[in-house]
Amino acid sequence: MADASRQRQRDVAVLGGAETEIVPEDLRSIPEMVLEAVAGALDDAAVQWEDVDAIVTASVDLFDGLTASSIAVTEVVGAVLKPETRIAADGMAAAIHAVHQIAAGAYGTVLVVAHGKASMAPHWDLTEWAMDPVYLQPLGVDFLTVAGLQANLIADSNRVGRCASLGDGACAVVLSSSVPSGAAVITGTGHDLDAHYPGDRDLSTWSGLQRAAGRAYEQAGVRDPATAFAVAEPSCMFPHEEGLFVEATAIGKNTPLSPSGGLMEGTAPIVSGLTRLLAAARAIEGNPGRRALAHGAWGPAGQGHAVAIVEAT
Amino acid sequence: MNAVAVIGTGQTNHAKARPDVTQPELIREAVDAALVDAGLTADDIDAVVMSNMEMFEGRALPELWVAEGAYGTGKPVFKIATGGTSGTSACIAGFHQAGSGAFDTVLVVGFEKHSEGHTQTGMALVDPFWDRAVASGALGNFALSISQYMAERGVTEEHAAQVAVKARRNAANNPHAHLQMPDLTIDDVLKSRMLAEPLHLLDMCPQSDGAAAIVVASGDTARKRGPKAAWVHAAATRHDQPYLGDLDRRLITTRALRSAAASAYAQAGITDPLRDFDIAEIYEPASYAELAWYEALEFCDDGEARRLIDDGVTSMDGELPVNPSGGVLSTNPVGASGVIRVAEASLQLLGRAGDRQVAGAKTALATGYGVYAWSDVIVLRSEMP
Incomplete structure (x- = not known):
């Protein structure tokens, strides 16, 4: 797979970002909520609407109760008569796609937006509709039950009840090929989708994250993950996932996890990974040479993973 | 944009209903045809971009289930969903991924199985x-x-x-x-x-049941393989x-x-x-x-x-x-x-x-x-x- 002659991806700056406060129910409409994050991100990044060449959004139709749900936010993400690409996965996957767009030379500055409202429907019930409809869905299997299986396998089962509280939120991040001095830059990315059926996976590990992190390390030139990072910002929805994260990324026991607080106090579906990218960039900004690892996950028990390495300049 | 090219394509036989195959099996038909056309095996594919409008089948995140039909297990995979442009936007995403330097070959596969859902209901959710x-x-x-x-x-x-x-x-x-x-x-x-x-x-x-796939190669990879390719000049x-x-x-x-x-x-x-x-x-x-x-x-x-x-x-x-x-x-x-x-x-x-x-x-x-x-x-x- 790896080709030695392959060009190194160009560095992409995290110019700025913003997120809404995660609340159990945000009474604003989806576009009103998203506008707060987008306006905040443009302000934080010190860019104007016209500076944005393209937009990548992340959302899932069934979670939003809308078909092509990014249509709901066209105007508030500034996508009218601009390129907009919509990824149906965690916001970190959308950020990685924006990095690829910039690295390919297609666009200079890309706005990445993720939004989700857990209040609109019982979230875990909806995830049943993301399980294979032949063998798993008829049994009532959803993301929560697969996470429970995983927790029982590797940890004290009574901890399963402690799940990150799900609410409503939006996050927006501005990425750019022009790197202001002192900016945090993304030097490596990787994503991965593991097998769907719990029986086809080794649920005692996050092997998909291991592959995703490996791809990111290769691009970023990270040789010793145990000492490489000043901070790691994982997307862990359950306590048992922290151990899986540390093992799969090989960041060791000394790398601080989620000094910003992490997801346990509240997060929104689809939004989590993008908030981790923002937290990781903020944690190292102004400390040249420092690296941080940001992580997003989606699907049952971490079937999908996305990783970005952020480095301060 | 950096040079990329389409080096293989594959399609199913499209029909009003394909009850003979599941969604992953439908995808596999198109993907196998595209790989043969490109002269590659599944191991040669670095990343997969999928495209589908999940509400037409009444599903959420169907790629979690069907990506193995595209040999996606253990690979970088995500899905683009932008209505009727889902397929072309997924192709453009494949062009960007292959042009980014991160991947040499990217498989793009779009599918829909309208017979397993209710399209008008899906389209009504505006x-x-x-x-x-x-x-x-x-x-x-x-x-x-x-x-x-x-x-x-x-x-x-x-x-x-x-x-x-x-x-x-x-x-x-x-x-x-x-x-x-x-x-x-x-x-x-x-x-x-x-x-x-x-x-x-x-x-x-x-409304049809069907899947289609293309193999996108980075410019260097396409040039090394020989002269026949469909080069992307604009997207x-x-x-x-x-x-x-x-x-x-x-x-x-x-x-x-x-x-x-x-x-x-x-x-x-x-x-x-x-x-x-x-x-x-x-x-x-x-x-x-x-x-x-x-x-x-x-x-x-x-x-x-x-x-x-x-x-x-x-x-x-x-x-x-x-x-x-x-x-x-x-x-x-x-x-x-x-x-x-x-x-x-x-x-x-x-x-x-x-x-x-x-x-x-x-x-x-x-x-x-x-x-x-x-x-x-x-x-x-x-x-x-």
Whole structure:
């Protein structure tokens, strides 16, 4: 797979970002909520609407109760008569796609937006509709039950009840090929989708994250993950996932996890990974040479993973 | 944008229903065909981009379940979902991934299995405050804007019926096509059931089960493999305001498609589209839409589309054959339809289009269209950029 002659991806700056406060129910409409994050991100990044060449959004139709749900936010993400690409996965996957767009030379500055409202429907019930409809869905299997299986396998089962509280939120991040001095830059990315059926996976590990992190390390030139990072910002929805994260990324026991607080106090579906990218960039900004690892996950028990390495300049 | 090329394509046989296969099995058919066409194995693929409109099957995140049909397990995979442009936007995402330096080969696969869901229900789930009650689904949308378009541009039901006939007759040369009707006549179209004035049944695309895949290679990888490739010379995508009242006279202005075309043509150096393109695969969900696209894509001046169809300019033996495959009017698995456009345009440049081949095609156009909200325009050539 790896080709030695392959060009190194160009560095992409995290110019700025913003997120809404995660609340159990945000009474604003989806576009009103998203506008707060987008306006905040443009302000934080010190860019104007016209500076944005393209937009990548992340959302899932069934979670939003809308078909092509990014249509709901066209105007508030500034996508009218601009390129907009919509990824149906965690916001970190959308950020990685924006990095690829910039690295390919297609666009200079890309706005990445993720939004989700857990209040609109019982979230875990909806995830049943993301399980294979032949063998798993008829049994009532959803993301929560697969996470429970995983927790029982590797940890004290009574901890399963402690799940990150799900609410409503939006996050927006501005990425750019022009790197202001002192900016945090993304030097490596990787994503991965593991097998769907719990029986086809080794649920005692996050092997998909291991592959995703490996791809990111290769691009970023990270040789010793145990000492490489000043901070790691994982997307862990359950306590048992922290151990899986540390093992799969090989960041060791000394790398601080989620000094910003992490997801346990509240997060929104689809939004989590993008908030981790923002937290990781903020944690190292102004400390040249420092690296941080940001992580997003989606699907049952971490079937999908996305990783970005952020480095301060 | 960095150079990338399409080096292989594959499709299922598209049909009203494919009860013989599950969604992953349907995908596997297209992917296996694309890998064979590219001369690659699944291990050679670095990343996968999928495209599907999950509400049409009533699912969430179906790629979690079906990606193994695309040999996606353990690979970088995600899905693009942008209505009718899902497929072309997924192809463009594949171009960007292969051009980024991160991957050498990217597999793009689109699929839809309309027979396992209810498409009209899916299409009805638009903005709940304003548009859901009045602008749900394709038919109502098109009937409104087509009536305006006919009045302003002098297009008649007979002009549209000619497009419908051309599509289904072309499809008879395409073994993958869903509706193959070699003997269809204008009279048949005009006598088919009225769905919503002025749209007859045969003016509209079908709902199909099907999947399509392309293999995209980075420029270096494509060059190393040999001369035959469909090179990407331009890719442009545009989004527009969604609300019925905000979109000024939709089919007449088609500003998202016009904006995307202007960008793509500038990137690829297209100055006279009718002459510069040898073949076009455009996303026409309704017969009238194809006529409007002729104008938006600058094949002719506004108001001249009826002349193009009357004179056979866009038929198989005309100056610019449009949709030799039979187009969306003959085959429409929504998540795959955009991939099919790019695959068919690439097949023409690779000289592998069989009975629907346009002799000597060197420059091809592929477009995607998602009910007024999105437009994609892609220019491919047999020559490297």
